[in-house]
Amino acid sequence: MKMSDYWTTMASLVGMLAFCQTILQLVFPPELRLAFLHFLTRLRHVFSSHIYFDITEIDGVNTNELYNAVQLYLSSSVTVNGAVSSSNNNTRLSLTRVPNSSSVTFGLSNNDRITDVFNGVTVLWEHVVVQRQVQSFSWRPMPEEKRGFTLQINKRDKALVLDSYLDYIVGKSEEIRRRNEERLLYTNSRGVSLDARSHPWDSVRFKHPSTFDTLAMDPEKKKRIMEDLREFANGQGFYQKTGRAWKRGYLLYGPPGTGKSSLIAAMANYLGYDIYDLELTEVQNNSELRKLLMKTSSKSIIVIEDIDCSISLTKRGKNKKKNGSYEYDPGLTNGSGLEEPGSSVTLSGLLNFTDGLWSCCGSEKIFVFTTNHIEKLDSALMRSGRMDMHVHMGFCKFPALKLLLKNYLRLEEEDMDGVVLKEMEECVEEAEITPADVSEVLIRNRSDAEKAVRELVSVLKERVVKRRKSVGLKKKKEEGEEGEEEAEEEQEKRALDSPNRNREVFGFQDEEDEEEDEKEK
Ligand SMILES: Nc1ncnc2c1ncn2[C@@H]1O[C@H](COP(=O)(O)OP(=O)(O)OP(=O)(O)O)[C@@H](O)[C@H]1O
Numbered sequence: 001m002k003m004s005d006y007w008t009t010m011a012s013l014v015g016m017l018a019f020c021q022t023i024l025q026l027v028f029p030p031e032l033r034l035a036f037l038h039f040l041t042r043l044r045h046v047f048s049s050h051i052y053f054d055i056t057e058i059d060g061v062n063t064n065e066l067y068n069a070v071q072l073y074l075s076s077s078v079t080v081n082g083a084v085s086s087s088n089n090n091t092r093l094s095l096t097r098v099p100n101s102s103s104v105t106f107g108l109s110n111n112d113r114i115t116d117v118f119n120g121v122t123v124l125w126e127h128v129v130v131q132r133q134v135q136s137f138s139w140r141p142m143p144e145e146k147r148g149f150t151l152q153i154n155k156r157d158k159a160l161v162l163d164s165y166l167d168y169i170v171g172k173s174e175e176i177r178r179r180n181e182e183r184l185l186y187t188n189s190r191g192v193s194l195d196a197r198s199h200p201w202d203s204v205r206f207k208h209p210s211t212f213d214t215l216a217m218d219p220e221k222k223k224r225i226m227e228d229l230r231e232f233a234n235g236q237g238f239y240q241k242t243g244r245a246w247k248r249g250y251l252l253y254g255p256p257g258t259g260k261s262s263l264i265a266a267m268a269n270y271l272g273y274d275i276y277d278l279e280l281t282e283v284q285n286n287s288e289l290r291k292l293l294m295k296t297s298s299k300s301i302i303v304i305e306d307i308d309c310s311i312s313l314t315k316r317g318k319n320k321k322k323n324g325s326y327e328y329d330p331g332l333t334n335g336s337g338l339e340e341p342g343s344s345v346t347l348s349g350l351l352n353f354t355d356g357l358w359s360c361c362g363s364e365k366i367f368v369f370t371t372n373h374i375e376k377l378d379s380a381l382m383r384s385g386r387m388d389m390h391v392h393m394g395f396c397k398f399p400a401l402k403l404l405l406k407n408y409l410r411l412e413e414e415d416m417d418g419v420v421l422k423e424m425e426e427c428v429e430e431a432e433i434t435p436a437d438v439s440e441v442l443i444r445n446r447s448d449a450e451k452a453v454r455e456l457v458s459v460l461k462e463r464v465v466k467r468r469k470s471v472g473l474k475k476k477k478e479e480g481e482e483g484e485e486e487a488e489e490e491q492e493k494r495a496l497d498s499p500n501r502n503r504e505v506f507g508f509q510d511e512e513d514e515e516e517d518e519k520e521k
Pocket residue numbers: 214215216217254255256257258259260261262263372393435436437439
């Protein structure tokens with residue numbers, strides 16, 4: 001038989017089987033029909049030159065990330081990839097826009113098909129939507145519809161698809177999400193079941209406008225951080241070669257309102273990473289902490305803000321328990337001072353979270369801790385290798401001030417009066433003002449740039465005067481204390497040198513003195 005005849009016979013066989021399926025659906029009772037249908041579908045697949053893969057939206061009770069990836073990928077290939085869209089002119093698309101999202105997502109309508117070409121191989125995608133059978137009882141309610149994609153490929157292309165096409169789709173969908181600036185902000189909350197199948201993080205779309213362009217800080221420091229982040233993101237090979245986990249730790253410290261949280265948002269926007277904002281007070285113990293970590297995705301920033309507020313995570317000695325562990329009380333004592341059993345996150349638990357074997361579940365993760373009081377932190381948290389970069393976010397200096405003026409008032413250096421600029425330059429550092437306070441003044445007067453600048457200068461000057469006063473008072477106090485100390489010392493010295501010292505000091509006369517007194521009498 002010729003090859004073409006073979007394929008014709010096969011095609012007619014497959015067609016016949018499909019026809020039988022339809023007849024069966026009409027004639028037989030449901031139970032029998034189902035069994036026959038299964039049998040015929042199998043038979044059809046045996047003779048078919050195609051192979052099919054089902055990618056369902058929900059895998060058991062977990063959401064299937066591959067489903068979302070395929071949806072995003074196909075949505076972009078319909079709109080971006082010209083070759084595909086032109087061959088799918090008749091495809092019906094559904095349009096969705098998620099709350100807070102700026103972009104519209106195109107998706108395949110129910111039971112519609114689309115072709116895609118990968119490395120010269122054509123594949124067919126079908127979006128299958130069927131009604132779910134009514135559940136008598138379920139721990140977790142399921143959606144009414146069962147959705148999934150079916151991928152149809154030629155049997156001979158199976159290896160190519162399994163080896164690289166699906167990976168390509170996942171990578172591409174992540175890229176699309178980042179390009180759409182659609183990042184997610186996750187947070188954990190207490191009481192969420194942490195069994196192996198559910199997701200302990202709640203997420204919202206993250207659209208923070210802070211970027212490195214809007215961040216007012218020392219330009220050199222900013223450049224270094226950006227370089228470090230870029231090297232990290234491109235450093236897969238380096239981390240592999242050196243045997244290090246592909247992760248990096250940042251400790252941001254400084255007074256409130258100096259831009260620590262803004263820097264984290266800028267980092268996420270710069271790299272296109274998601275943020276996991278870990279609320280440590282909601283975590284009951286180390287094992288829960290580990291489970292949370294296991295459920296974080298790659299390309300993410302895991303943040304623990306205000307770590308200094310977790311008292312027992314600070315100086316080790318203070319809260320050392322009898323068994324040698326370091327305890328953290330996340331407010332779990334129920335007011336009676338009695339701690340609920342098993343409710344503690346220890347410092348070593350936290351260090352394992354950032355540094356131990358578990359920290360490299362997934363890869364490409366950045367850990368960021370923030371604190372207002374670096375001096376309170378335990379040295380174990382600070383040692384090199386743990387927090388790779390310590391970034392001090394300090395009071396506003398002149399370059400940062402100029403950036404804020406530019407961002408808030410669109411005032412360039414050359415637009416401004418040289419004398420005013422000089423005044424600002426001279427007093428900004430001494431004023432010890434935070435970028436948050438500067439922004440406050442500028443926002444208040446943003447409709448009138450001149451007024452904003454005037455007010456800013458006067459605020460700076462006021463602060464300088466206040467600071468000088470308080471420094472003067474402090475100095476005086478110190479001098480006063482020093483003076484008193486000196487006077488006391490002088491007195492003591494005199495007392496020591498005086499021949500009557502024993503009298504003064506000890507309150508008795510020695511024998512010699514008594515004799516002299518007698519003589520005088
Ligand atoms: N360096 C900065 N550059 C630009 N804006 C800043 C900067 N620092 C603070 N701001 C402004 O002040 C606000 C508060 O800043 P942010 O929350 O980042 O401070 P923080 O250091 O995290 O404070 P805290 O220690 O209280 O958490 C921000 O919304 C931002 O508008």
